[in-house]
Amino acid sequence: MAMSLTVLFLVPFIGTLLGSAAVYFFHKGIGIRTGKVITGFAGGVMIAASVWSLLLPAIDESSYYTAAAGFLLGIAFLLLLDTVVPHIHATAEKAEGKASGLSRSSLLMLAVTLHNIPEGMAVGAAAAASIAADGGIPYTSALALSLGIALQNFPEGLIVSMPLYRAGKNKGRAFLEGTLSGIVEPIGAVIAFIFVSMLQSLLPLLLSFAAGAMFYVVVEELIPEASEGEHSNIGTIGAAVGFALMMVLDGIFG
Numbered sequence: 001m002a003m004s005l006t007v008l009f010l011v012p013f014i015g016t017l018l019g020s021a022a023v024y025f026f027h028k029g030i031g032i033r034t035g036k037v038i039t040g041f042a043g044g045v046m047i048a049a050s051v052w053s054l055l056l057p058a059i060d061e062s063s064y065y066t067a068a069a070g071f072l073l074g075i076a077f078l079l080l081l082d083t084v085v086p087h088i089h090a091t092a093e094k095a096e097g098k099a100s101g102l103s104r105s106s107l108l109m110l111a112v113t114l115h116n117i118p119e120g121m122a123v124g125a126a127a128a129a130s131i132a133a134d135g136g137i138p139y140t141s142a143l144a145l146s147l148g149i150a151l152q153n154f155p156e157g158l159i160v161s162m163p164l165y166r167a168g169k170n171k172g173r174a175f176l177e178g179t180l181s182g183i184v185e186p187i188g189a190v191i192a193f194i195f196v197s198m199l200q201s202l203l204p205l206l207l208s209f210a211a212g213a214m215f216y217v218v219v220e221e222l223i224p225e226a227s228e229g230e231h232s233n234i235g236t237i238g239a240a241v242g243f244a245l246m247m248v249l250d251g252i253f254g
Contacts, residue, residue, distance in 0.1 A: 004139060005127055005131075005193070007143070007146070008123055008126070008127045008130075008142055008143060008146045008189070009123065009124070009127070009146075009185075009186045009189045009190060009193075010186055011143075011146040011147060011149075011150045012119060012120070012123060012146055012149040012150045012153050012182070012185045012186075012189075013153075013182050013183065013185050013186050014150060015149065015150030015151060015152070015153030015154045015157070015182075016116075016153040016154070016156060016157040016178070016179060016181065016182025016185070017157065017179045017182065018154055018157065019153060019154035019155055019156060019157025019158045019159075019161070019178070020157035020158065020160065020161040020174075020175045020176075020178030020179045020181075020182075021157075021161075021175055022154075022157070022158045022161070022162075023158070023161040023162055023164075023165050023171050023174045023175050023178065024171055024175070026158070026162060032229075032230070032231060033231050033234050035159070036225075036226050036231055036232070036234045036235035036238065037234050037235065037237070037238035038155035038158075038159065038238065039155075039222050039225045039226040039235060039238065040222070040226035040234070040235035040236060040237065040238025040239035040240075040242065041151075041152060041155065041238040041239065041241055041242035042152035042155060042156060042222055042242060043218045043222035043223055043226060043238075043239045043242065044238065044239035044240060044241065044242025044243035044244070044245075044246065045148050045149070045151055045152040045242040045243070045245065045246045046119075046149075046152060046214045046215075046217065046218050046222070046242075047214075047215065047218055047239075047243055048148070048242070048243045048244075048245075048246035048247050048250070049122065049145050049148050049149065049214065049246050049250075050122075050210075050211040050212075050214045050215050050218075051211070052141075052246070052247060052250040053122070053126060053137075053141055053142070053144065053145035053148070053250060054122055054125070054126065054145075054207045054208060054210055054211035054214075055067055055071065055207070055208055055211045057126075057129060057137040057141070057204075057207055058070060058203075058204040058205070058207040058208040058211070059204075061129075061203060061204040061207075062204035062205070066204050066205055066208070067204060067207075067208040067211075068208070069205065069208070070204065070205040070206065070207065070208030070209040070211070070212065071208045071209070071211055071212035071215070072212060073205075073209050073212060074118065074208065074209040074210060074211060074212025074213035074214075074215070074216065075212040075213070075215065075216045076212075077209070077212075077213055078118060078212075078213045078216035078217065078220075079216065081114055081117070082114075082216075082220065109160050109164070109177055109178075109180075109181050111221070112156050112159065112160050112181045112182075113180075113181045113182075113184055115156075115217045115221065116153075116156075116181065116182055116184050116185045116188070117184055117185075117188050117213070118188075118210055118213030118214045118216075118217060119149045119153075119185055119188075119214065120184055120185035120186065120187065120188025120189040120192065121188050121189070121191075121192040121206075121209075121210045121213060122145060122149070122192075122210035122211070122213075122214060123142070123145060123146050123149065123185065123188075123189040123192075124188060124189035124190060124191065124192025124193035124194075124195075124196065125192050125193070125196050125203070125206045125207050125209075125210050126141070126142035126145050126146075126207070126210075127142050127189065127193050128192070128193045128196035128197045128203065129142065129196070129203055129207060130142040131197075132200060132203060138253075140253035141250060141253060143253050144246075144249040144250045144252070144253035145250075147249055147253075148245075148246040148249055148250075149185075151242075151245070151246075152242065153182060153185075156181075156182075157178050157179065157181070157182065158178075160177070160178040160181045161174045161175055161177070161178030161179075162174070164177055164178065192206070192210070223239075226238065226239060
């Protein structure tokens, strides 16, 4: 069981690590179209994961009212973080003109790190649900969620490491800082797992809470990023592919 849980906690972080390592192979960065596809894909994966891996199990375990309450609490939590912590949307261009003592690349790293918090919480809550005494959700469904988040963490790692490299840091430092942006995921997963395991009765509320937090990131950051300016249809295609892929993963593993 310990090994199974370790896999759930570490797989998303490995996605970030591999994405950050891509800085060694992409010397000129990523284009606007590629960036929109990546951002849209991440949004699609997160929306599908919020529904199939978190909200539906929460509803099955309790009621629509409990799931709705947890969902709104999750959104409120991310709204609070967004308000009190200075950061930017997840592109380097958005950093221009921001009033902050942090550098553009540091703000970018902080933005992605913040967005990884609800993903870690989601994995931890799903892991706790997979070993719940009353059945919870299948372990394979929690694994599908972990794999889906890892898929969208790969481009996120690249989105962080490449701007750091272009800002003048060597590839090793850019890779390290890009990787560190994902370290909050296994930490958040362990904390959420412990919390949910201690309070089994709150499991449905916490599953939907994680779903709301992830949904906030998509609507506040990823959808605007993928749809603004030219080539917005590319971002939409990326979102559709990400959504469909996560839906299939949940069907296969769930």
